[in-house]
Amino acid sequence: MRKGLTAFLMCLFLSQVQALELRGEKQQGSLLRGKLPAGSQLWLDDREITLAATGEFALGFSRDDKLNWQLTWRLPDGTEQKQALVIDKRLYQEQHIDGLPPKMVTPPESTLTRIRQDAQMVRKARDRIEADTAFAQDFIWPAKGPISGVYGSRRVLNGEPKRPHYGVDVAGPIGQPVYAPADGLVTLFVPDMYYSGGTLIIDHGYGVSSTFLHLHKGHVEVGQRVKQGQLIAEIGDTGRVTGPHLDWRMNWYEKRVDPQLLVPTMAP
Numbered sequence: 001m002r003k004g005l006t007a008f009l010m011c012l013f014l015s016q017v018q019a020l021e022l023r024g025e026k027q028q029g030s031l032l033r034g035k036l037p038a039g040s041q042l043w044l045d046d047r048e049i050t051l052a053a054t055g056e057f058a059l060g061f062s063r064d065d066k067l068n069w070q071l072t073w074r075l076p077d078g079t080e081q082k083q084a085l086v087i088d089k090r091l092y093q094e095q096h097i098d099g100l101p102p103k104m105v106t107p108p109e110s111t112l113t114r115i116r117q118d119a120q121m122v123r124k125a126r127d128r129i130e131a132d133t134a135f136a137q138d139f140i141w142p143a144k145g146p147i148s149g150v151y152g153s154r155r156v157l158n159g160e161p162k163r164p165h166y167g168v169d170v171a172g173p174i175g176q177p178v179y180a181p182a183d184g185l186v187t188l189f190v191p192d193m194y195y196s197g198g199t200l201i202i203d204h205g206y207g208v209s210s211t212f213l214h215l216h217k218g219h220v221e222v223g224q225r226v227k228q229g230q231l232i233a234e235i236g237d238t239g240r241v242t243g244p245h246l247d248w249r250m251n252w253y254e255k256r257v258d259p260q261l262l263v264p265t266m267a268p
Contacts, residue, residue, distance in 0.1 A: 020034065021036075030060075030257060031061075033058050033059075033136050034058075037076060050207075058136075060207070060208075060253065067089055069087070092153055093153040094155075115195065134205050135204040143172055147170060149169030150165070152164055167250075168259050173235065176246075185225050186200065186201070186221060186226060196213035197237075200215060200232065215233045250262070
């Protein structure tokens with residue numbers, strides 16, 4: 001009788017723990033996708049995570065996030081479980097460039113108002129959170145070409161460390177097509193931002209969004225829903241760039257995550 005009870009309790013415990021599904025590379029800069037039974041609740045440390053009606057959710061970790069976290073979830077029957085979540089530390093590239101003209105390192109005072117306005121438009125677009133589970137799709141590359149820049153890298157210009165690079169750069173000629181990496185809603189398109197030039201944002205739902213920078217032309221409008229693989233824009237050299245390329249960035253709410261962790265290795 002005691003053995004049977006012990007086996008039953010063990011099976012019950014395992015079923016509760018296994019109720020949490022989680023996929024993705026557990027490291028700084030990663031976006032994890034997961035699922036719990038519909039009607040569950042979830043917390044990452046003390047932050048409550050919004051779940052889709054289906055129980056699907058996303059978790060994002062920034063470039064320099066801490067490594068040790070705790071997941072707590074409550075199933076629809078009230079059962080509560082906790083599980084440690086440990087992510088790996090990453091090392092990032094650093095490039096030193098000296099002898100640049102001052103205007104290439106620090107923007108002139110006359111542009112600061114425009115830069116702030118650009119940043120405000122981007123924040124407003126990302127503040128809109130769609131109840132869409134497109135984030136759970138297997139993402140595809142929005143463009144193909146040589147990788148010319150990676151997430152987390154930092155340039156030191158004339159001895160002054162600049163902000164890290166938060167995207168993956170794909171080099172290509174002006175006019176090369178850019179496709180939607182997953183379904184979503186277009187929440188921003190501006191053809192001429194100061195730093196990023198042609199800028200487009202797609203909301204994939206529950207805080208997950210893609211941003212495409214330096215575009216030559218956009219093929220979609222704000223408020224339009226797009227499907228994975230749909231033509232959305234063209235690679236350009238607009239904004240502050242040294243050559244034509246696509247800068248693809250992703251966010252989970254306020255956290256900047258690495259798009260390259262969500263796609264397979266690009267075929268030659």
